[in-house]
Amino acid sequence: MKHAFHRLDAPADLVRVTFRGQVVDLPAGENLAAALLAAGVTVFRNTPVSGAPRAPFCMMGACYDCLVEIDGTTRQACMLEVSEGMVIEPAHGKGADNALG
């Protein structure tokens, strides 16, 4: 599918990270939630309550829909910046490929 967002400027300084075990190149220092959206990620996680899919909603650290897991800790993707070698997993939730299933 075509990505929902496009960038106005060509991204500079790509660094390698993994999301759901897949290698992705994202701009260093970019807001992580934005970078994942631009990379075509549509679902960030599934909720622990019903397993419903979620993605960033507020981009200002208030809604917690952008939760991801980094080094075993749940973090808000919209409050982080991309750095080399980040290993990003969806935050645990209910669903097929999630720990709470």
Place this chain on the structure above:
Amino acid sequence: MDSDYAIIGGGVVGLSVAWGLLKRGLRVTVLDGDDGSFRASRGNFGLVWVQSKGMNQPRYAQWSQSSAAAWADFSDELTDATGHAVGLEQKGGYDLHFSEESLEATVAKYETLKARLGGDYPYEVLGHNALRKEEPEIGPKVVGAILHHQDGHANPLKLLRALSDDVRRLGGIILNGKHVVDVKKRDLFHVQCADGSEIRARKTILSAGLGAMELGPKLGFKAPIRPQRGQVLITEKMPKIINRPSLIARQVDEGGIQIGATNEEVGLDDRVTQPGLSGLAAEAIAAYPILGRAQLVRSWGALRILSPDGLPIYQESPEMPGAYLVTCHSGITLAAAHARFLPDWLEGTAAAPDLEVFSEARFS
């Protein structure tokens, strides 16, 4: 339309008793406070707990045991009626120890109690390795645990909701936002509310939690209770980490890890403090190191309702016969007993439990 019982306080204690009375066909009106009242029932740790209770008063241990034994049935009945489970799990619980000395000292006390209970005190001691088989995430600092098979836990909020739902379904009347200011006894009890309204009933039960500090003496009780703050933490929802509950941490049915609780004598202050939060977090991590990575989502302070010796108080008013004080420090554990056995005591039937040791006579 007068009631058989006017119950002052719609926390877990008042509602459990109300439910039990309704099941016997009695007419009940519950009067409860507003959204901001102190409510231990929505701030507690949710343990249905036997071990460590009644170390100096075996009757209290027995009373807790009989309630724990009645819980499964009580929970099933509520679940059937409301269509919602209350999260009961009774497959034992731990007292975790960080030193051999404290473990041994506790075992010695349990042995004494066990003897006084005629041997009915099913617990076993797990060393670190045995415990690790049961709880793979247990940390190296935990030297062992006492696993008591009568312990368990429930979801106290679901219990509160189910009771409140089913009391209504059974025809009970619950009046919210009714602050009771006084009670007079004429032919009937006249329960007077701050808004000027009055409820009349044949009998009345004071189960207002800390509200009994003020109302108790007006009804002829000593009501020597005091608040004690407990701060409690809860993490984000996690995959299964903890199998059985302990006083330090338990995994609730929704997935969060609940960590508790401080014991602080700070009067009617239910705030949380940074040292309180930090101390609890440190202890939880010592028990389950993996919790270090967990995000704390909420914390709260709630006030325990404590009598001087920590035991419940069940007392009929000497000045106003037909008025009863019912209060306790373990309203979740005792919910089943309050629902199943207390109505016999209130109605004075032949099956009434012997609650003499819980009367106010013990406070001279």
Place this chain on the structure above:
Amino acid sequence: MRSADLIIVGAGPAGMAAAACAAGKGLSVLLLDEQPRAGGQIYRDVARAWPKRGGLLGKDYAAGLPLVQALDHPGITHITGATVWQIEDGPLVTFTVNGAAQQAQGKRLLIATGALERPMPLPGWTLPGVMTAGAGQILLKQSGMVSDRAVLVGCGPLLYLIGAQMVRAGTPPLALVETQGRGDLLAAMRHVGGALRGWRYMLKGLGMLAELRRAGVARHVAATDIEIAGANRAESVRFRAAGQQHEIGCDTVLLHHGVVPNTQAARSIDIPHEWDSRQRAFVPQRDAWGRSARADVFIAGDGAGIGGAKAAAIAGELAALAIAHDLGALAQGDRDLEARQLRWRLSAELAARPFIDRAYPPFAPALAPADKTIICRCEEVTAGDIRRYAAMGCLGPNQAKAFGRAGMGPCQGRYCGLSVTEILSAAHGQAPDRTGYYRIRPPLKPVTLAELAAMADTPDAAE
């Protein structure tokens, strides 16, 4: 432990202006904000983004530059990426930077935590691809990202602004689905009377609308029955307008129907709040300097009541003057002299508010959502659940929270609190002040147990 004369939480216009003013009077200022760079919501990342994209963001955005530059003052310590999660008597502030907790003790505290977008619970609003208009704008400002197929839904100047910015970026939205009726605007015009600012705002709005029209963006007004459809993500917006059913396919839906004060920090220290019926939100009680019921805590900016960026900066300065006077750094006469100027500008700024509030009222069906609609995104609690708890005797949000978990998730009620208050108030026919709001407790934002534990002096405070 750090210490400062004044601790400010929030580096938006209110916090930045207060910091510069207080430092100018000789106070030591500690400015904390969880964002990696100063600016707040409106001036998000302005120092980096303006040179790259100033043209399309508009000149209002440039107004943030001098505020950010003024933070470069020896009296100001600005800690970026500092998430404040506990405030205690002192004022003692606990915050996290890079995964480690720190504490700071101030003589005064200024809460300048700004606004949140008003929750807009509609069927489908939790689907991936649905965002707030502010989020769309943050993506544009901070990351230079635009959605190719977006529909804007709701009302208010911010919705026009993001639309116009998207046009300038060469990717106009597919449609503008507005919830206010033409009658709202007429009523507002009558209301605004002679207030020049109101007219100016209206003209600005009309200018942006004209930009959207020239770009061929379809506009629907007085839309009702709005829902977002899609299986695993937003695929279309459905609504009724002008007597017809519409469906517009899209990838992104940007929702907006106003902003409301973010009161979490103030509520966490029990500062009394009251319902502002014009703004349909709670605002903290404070005096004309921004001083709260706690004498050492001030509140300024949108967090104290929505007034916009310029009003926020002025309120920040007023608070700084009062604080400087409190701490003996400014004589009363000088304080009052400087304040007179500011107050005059503030009232001019605020003159347009009644107009905006009238012209763009919140979308009524999102204040009283259908039973099936989720209102608590975290715990997935519906409006119908809350109505059921009301029938079970829940008079206020705290009992409803205990019964049904609304407000217990990681967002801690930020996106359901007002909905719960509105629904319970309607169910019981009682005023929102009577219904009340969630009791907000620390941590204001989730914090790891390891961080908390690292602050413990004694490892066993527990039972």
